[in-house]
Amino acid sequence: xxxxxxxxxxxxxxxIKEILQTTESGLNPKQVEELRRVFGKNEIPDTKERxxxxxxxxxxxxxxxxxxxxxxxxxxxxGHRVDVYVILAIVVLNITIGFVQEYKAExxxxxxxxxxxxxxxxxxxxxxxxxxxxxxxxxxxxxxxEGDLIxxxxxxxxxxxxxxxxxxxxxxxxxxxxxxxxxxxxxxxGDRTNMVWKGTFVSGGSALAWVVATGAxxxxxxxxxxxxxxxxxxxxxxxxxxxxxxxxxxxxxxSALLLFLVGYFxxxxxxxxxxxxxxxxLVSAIxxxxxxxxxxxxxxxxxxxxKKNAIIREIAATESLGSVSTIVTDxxxxxxxxxxxxxxxxxxxxxxxxVSGDGWDRTGEFSGDEADIAALPPxxxxxxxxxxxxxxxxxxxxxxxxxxxxxxxFAVLAGKAGFEKNLPVLEEEPFSTVEKFxxxxxxxxxxxxxxxxxxxxxxLEKSSRFQAKDGVFDFSENQRIRVKKxxxxxxxxxxxxxxxALQTTDAKAAKDFSDQDWVFCGLxxxxxxxxxxxxxxxxxxxxxxxxxxxxxxxxxxxxLAIGKQVGIVLPGRERVLTDAELQQLSAEEFDRxxxxxxxxxxxxxxxxxxxxxxxxxxxxxxxxxxxxVNDAPALRQANVGISMGMMGTDVAREASLVxxxxxxxxxxxxxxxxxxxxxxxxxxxSFFLVTTNFAEIITLIVAIxxxxxxxxxxxxxxxxxxxxxxxxxxxxxxxxxxxxxxHVAPASAKENIINREIVPFxxxxxxxxxxxxxxxxxxxxxxxxxxxxxxxxxxxxxxxxFNVFNMRNLKGSAFKVGxxxxxxxxYALVVSITIQVLIIxxxxxxxxxxxxxxxxxxxxxxxxxxxxxxxxxxxxxxxATSYETGFxxxxx
Numbered sequence: 001x002x003x004x005x006x007x008x009x010x011x012x013x014x015x016i017k018e019i020l021q022t023t024e025s026g027l028n029p030k031q032v033e034e035l036r037r038v039f040g041k042n043e044i045p046d047t048k049e050r051x052x053x054x055x056x057x058x059x060x061x062x063x064x065x066x067x068x069x070x071x072x073x074x075x076x077x078x079g080h081r082v083d084v085y086v087i088l089a090i091v092v093l094n095i096t097i098g099f100v101q102e103y104k105a106e107x108x109x110x111x112x113x114x115x116x117x118x119x120x121x122x123x124x125x126x127x128x129x130x131x132x133x134x135x136x137x138x139x140x141x142x143x144x145x146e147g148d149l150i151x152x153x154x155x156x157x158x159x160x161x162x163x164x165x166x167x168x169x170x171x172x173x174x175x176x177x178x179x180x181x182x183x184x185x186x187x188x189x190g191d192r193t194n195m196v197w198k199g200t201f202v203s204g205g206s207a208l209a210w211v212v213a214t215g216a217x218x219x220x221x222x223x224x225x226x227x228x229x230x231x232x233x234x235x236x237x238x239x240x241x242x243x244x245x246x247x248x249x250x251x252x253x254x255s256a257l258l259l260f261l262v263g264y265f266x267x268x269x270x271x272x273x274x275x276x277x278x279x280x281x282l283v284s285a286i287x288x289x290x291x292x293x294x295x296x297x298x299x300x301x302x303x304x305x306x307k308k309n310a311i312i313r314e315i316a317a318t319e320s321l322g323s324v325s326t327i328v329t330d331x332x333x334x335x336x337x338x339x340x341x342x343x344x345x346x347x348x349x350x351x352x353x354x355v356s357g358d359g360w361d362r363t364g365e366f367s368g369d370e371a372d373i374a375a376l377p378p379x380x381x382x383x384x385x386x387x388x389x390x391x392x393x394x395x396x397x398x399x400x401x402x403x404x405x406x407x408x409x410f411a412v413l414a415g416k417a418g419f420e421k422n423l424p425v426l427e428e429e430p431f432s433t434v435e436k437f438x439x440x441x442x443x444x445x446x447x448x449x450x451x452x453x454x455x456x457x458x459x460l461e462k463s464s465r466f467q468a469k470d471g472v473f474d475f476s477e478n479q480r481i482r483v484k485k486x487x488x489x490x491x492x493x494x495x496x497x498x499x500x501a502l503q504t505t506d507a508k509a510a511k512d513f514s515d516q517d518w519v520f521c522g523l524x525x526x527x528x529x530x531x532x533x534x535x536x537x538x539x540x541x542x543x544x545x546x547x548x549x550x551x552x553x554x555x556x557x558x559x560l561a562i563g564k565q566v567g568i569v570l571p572g573r574e575r576v577l578t579d580a581e582l583q584q585l586s587a588e589e590f591d592r593x594x595x596x597x598x599x600x601x602x603x604x605x606x607x608x609x610x611x612x613x614x615x616x617x618x619x620x621x622x623x624x625x626x627x628x629v630n631d632a633p634a635l636r637q638a639n640v641g642i643s644m645g646m647m648g649t650d651v652a653r654e655a656s657l658v659x660x661x662x663x664x665x666x667x668x669x670x671x672x673x674x675x676x677x678x679x680x681x682x683x684x685x686s687f688f689l690v691t692t693n694f695a696e697i698i699t700l701i702v703a704i705x706x707x708x709x710x711x712x713x714x715x716x717x718x719x720x721x722x723x724x725x726x727x728x729x730x731x732x733x734x735x736x737x738x739x740x741x742x743h744v745a746p747a748s749a750k751e752n753i754i755n756r757e758i759v760p761f762x763x764x765x766x767x768x769x770x771x772x773x774x775x776x777x778x779x780x781x782x783x784x785x786x787x788x789x790x791x792x793x794x795x796x797x798x799x800x801x802f803n804v805f806n807m808r809n810l811k812g813s814a815f816k817v818g819x820x821x822x823x824x825x826x827y828a829l830v831v832s833i834t835i836q837v838l839i840i841x842x843x844x845x846x847x848x849x850x851x852x853x854x855x856x857x858x859x860x861x862x863x864x865x866x867x868x869x870x871x872x873x874x875x876x877x878x879x880a881t882s883y884e885t886g887f888x889x890x891x892x
C-alpha cells in the first residue's frame with residue numbers, strides 16, 4: 001500500500017506518480033476501493049460529541065454553585081423560603097449561561113466541515129467524471145478550473161497558468177502562481193507553489209493535480225485536529241471570580257464560626273438560638289447575589305461593546321478584553337483592507353503620478369506634474385481592457401469584486417479616470433506563470449492592438465521602445481537603468497510593481513504578433529493599503545500599555561513595511577522573523593525573539609499558536625485577531641480570540657470569543673476600554689458587598705463579645721441584605737467609564753478582584769459601622785431590646801447605603817464623578833430608603849420584624865449619623881490622593 005511522504009512538494013512529478021501508484025489517466029475502481037478502506041472518506045472527522053448531561057454537570061461542578069447551594073440549604077433550615085427561591089434562581093441562571101457558552105464553543109471544529117464542496121471533477125480510467133468530494137482518495141486526478149473550491153490537498157502535474165487564492169489558509173493577500181516544479185523541503189506552505197490546498201480556491205487558469213492528502217491529513221484537517229488538541233481554558237475573569245468565591249466562602253464561614261464560638265463560650269447563649277443566629281449570619285456574610293451581579297456587570301459591558309461593533313460570543317470575555325497585555329494580529333484583512341490598490345504610476349522620462357483612493361471605490365484623483373498626468377491615457381486604456389475583473393454593487397450598496405484582485409485593481413484605476421472597456425475584445429490570454437504576463441487583443445482604429453500587463457523585468461526585456469509623455473522612442477541603456485531603479489525603489493517600499501506595454505499590427509496580419517518590439521508604457525505600484533484608522537488604534541494600544549504584534553503569512557518586507565506604517569514597528573525594533581527562522585531557534589532563543597521582535601511573517605498556523613503559548617508563559621494575557629482558517633488554532637489558544645465578522649471565515653468566528661462586526665482593528669481599542677470598565681465595575685460591586693457584609697458580622701461578634709444581647713435578629717440581618725445588596729450592588733454595575741481607562745497599564749492577569757486596595761474601605765466601614773451600631777444599641781437598651789435593635793437596623797442599613805457613594809469612585813472623591821450622576825444608583829437609593837421607612841413606620845410590617853416606631857428626629861438623626869461612613873471615607877481619599885500626588889512629584 002502507498003506511503004505518502006510528509007513533504008510531497010519536494011519530489012518531482014514522476015516521483016510522486018510512482019509513490020502514489022497512479023497515472024495521468026487516474027485510478028481504476030478497484031484501486032479507489034482499496035484506498036478508501038485504508039484512508040477513509042475525504043471528510044474532517046467529527047469531534048466526539050459530549051452528552052447534554054456531561055456539559056451540564058461541568059457547570060454544576062463549580063465552587064460558587066456549591067456555596068450558593070449551601071446558602072439555600074441554610075435559608076431553608078431557618079425558614080427563609082424567599083431567600084431559598086432567590087438563591088436557587090441565581091444558581092439556575094449561572095448554570096444556564098455556562099452551558100450555553102460551552103455548547104457554542106464546541107461548534108468551532110464542526111464549522112470546518114462547512115468548507116467542503118459536495119462535488120468535484122476527477123479523471124478515473126481516462127474519463128472525466130463528477131463525484132462527491134468525500135469520495136476522493138490519494139492518487140485521484142483532480143481537474144481544477146477557475147472558480148473551483150479545491151476539495152483536497154494535491155500535487156500539480158499539469159499547469160495552465162493556474163493561480164489560487166490562499167489568504168484564508170496562509171494569509172497571503174495576492175493570488176499564488178502555481179508551477180509543477182519541486183520545492184525545497186522546508187518551504188513554508190505559502191511557498192509550496194506545486195501544491196494546492198483543501199478549502200482554498202482557483203482564481204485563474206486551470207490545472208490537473210494528484211490528490212496527496214484527504215480528510216484529516218490535509219492542512220485543513222490538521223488545523224481541525226489542532227483545535228481539538230487545544231483545550232478550552234477558563235477565562236481570566238472566570239479564574240478571578242472563582243478565587244473571589246473562595247475568598248468569600250472562607251470569610252463567611254470563618255466569621256460565622258467565630259460568632260458561634262464567642263456566643264457559646266462567652267455569653268452562654270442557648271445552643272438552638274445561637275445556631276439560628278450563626279446560620280443567619282453565615283447567609284448574610286455569603287454574597288449570594290454576587291454571581292448575578294457579576295453576570296449583570298458582564299452583560300452591560302457586552303451590550304456596550306456591541307454598540308462599538310465588538311460582538312461578545314462568550315460573556316466572560318467581556319472583562320478579559322480589558323486585561324489583555326498583548327494583541328497578536330493578522331495583517332491581511334485586519335490591519336489592511338484586503339484590497340489591492342494602485343497608488344502610483346510612472347512613465348519613462350517622467351515623474352511619479354500619485355493616485356488617491358483606497359479599496360474598490362472608483363473615486364480618486366491623479367496628482368503630479370500636469371504633463372505627466374496628460375500622458376497617462378495609454379496606461380489607463382491598457383488598465384481598462386487587460387483584465388477580466390468585474391465590480392458590482394451588492395444589496396447593501398457595497399462594491400463586490402469578481403475575479404483576480406490584481407486585475408480588479410486595474411479596473412478600479414481605469415474607472416477613476418473614466419476609462420471603460422469599450423474596444424472590441426478579440427482574444428484573452430490569462431496570466432502565465434511561465435511568461436509572467438497576461439494580454440488582451442483588441443481592435444482599435446482598424447488595427448489589432450495587444451495590451452499587456454506583467455512582470456516589469458519580462459516586459460522590459462521584450463520592449464524595444466517606450467511611451468513617453470511626448471511620444472514613442474527607442475530604448476537606450478540609460479533609460480533601461482532608470483526603469484530598474486524605479487522598480488527597485490518601489491519594491492523596497494513594500495509596493496507590488498507591474499509593468500504595462502502594448503504592441504500594434506495591421507489588421508490584415510490576422511493577430512500575427514511577435515514576442516519582440518513591444519512598447520513599454522510604464523509602471524504601476526499597488527499595495528494592500530492599511531485601514532486608515534489602524535495607526536491611531538495601535539497608538540491607543542501602546543498608550544494603554546498593550547503591546548501589538550503582527551503575525552502574518554505574507555512576505556517579510558511587505559509585513560515590515562505595513563508594520564511601520566501602522567505604528568507596530570517602533571524605532572530600534574525594525575526586525576522581522578519568518579517561520580523558517582523561528583524553527584531554527586532554541587527554546588530560549590525563541591522566547592527571547594518573541595519578546596524582542598514585533599513582526600513575524602510566512603507563519604504556519606501552529607507557529608502562531610506557539611507564539612501565543614510563549615507570551616502566555618511569560619504571564620501575558622494574549623488577544624489574537626484573525627479572519628482565516630489558518631488563524632483558528634491561535635484564536636482558540638489565545639486568552640481572547642477576536643475574529644472578523646465581515647471578511648472572516650466561519651471557522652475563525654466559531655473559534656473566537658469576540659467578533660468585530662466592522663472588521664475594524666480600531667474597534668478592539670474601544671472594546672478594551674469597555675473591558676476595563678467592566679473590571680472596575682466588578683471590583684466596585686465586590687468591594688461594596690464585602691465591606692458591608694463583613695462590617696455586619698464583625699458588629700455581631702463584637703457586641704456578643706462585650707456581653708450585649710444580639711443587636712439584630714436573624715430575620716433583621718437577612719432583611720438588611722435584601723434591601724441594600726439587592727438594589728445598590730446592581731446599580732453599581734451600571735457605572736460608566738471615567739475617561740482615563742486607556743491611560744493606565746492593564747491589570748495583571750494575576751491581579752484579583754479583591755486586593756489590598758479594599759483594606760482601607762474594609763477597616764473604615766467596619767470600625768465606623770460597629771462603633772455607631774454599638775453606641776446606638778447601648779443608648780437605647782434601657783428603652784427595650786426591640787427599640788435598640790430598631791435603631792441598630794437604621795444605622796446598619798443607612799451606613800451601607802452611604803457606602804454606595806464611596807464605591808462609585810475608588811480612586812477619588814465621589815463629588816468628582818457627580819454625586820447623583822448615575823440614575824440607577826439614585827433609583828436604588830430611593831427604593832431602599834422608602835422600604836426602610838415603610839418597614840419601621842407601618843405597624844403591620846414593623847410587627848413582623850419586631851421593630852418599634854421612632855420619631856422623625858430619631859429616624860433621620862441616626863440616618864444622618866450613619867453618613868459618617870461617607871464623610872470619613874472622603875477624607876481618607878483626599879489624604880491618599882494628596883500623598884500619591886506628592887510622592888509622584890518628588891519621584892519625578
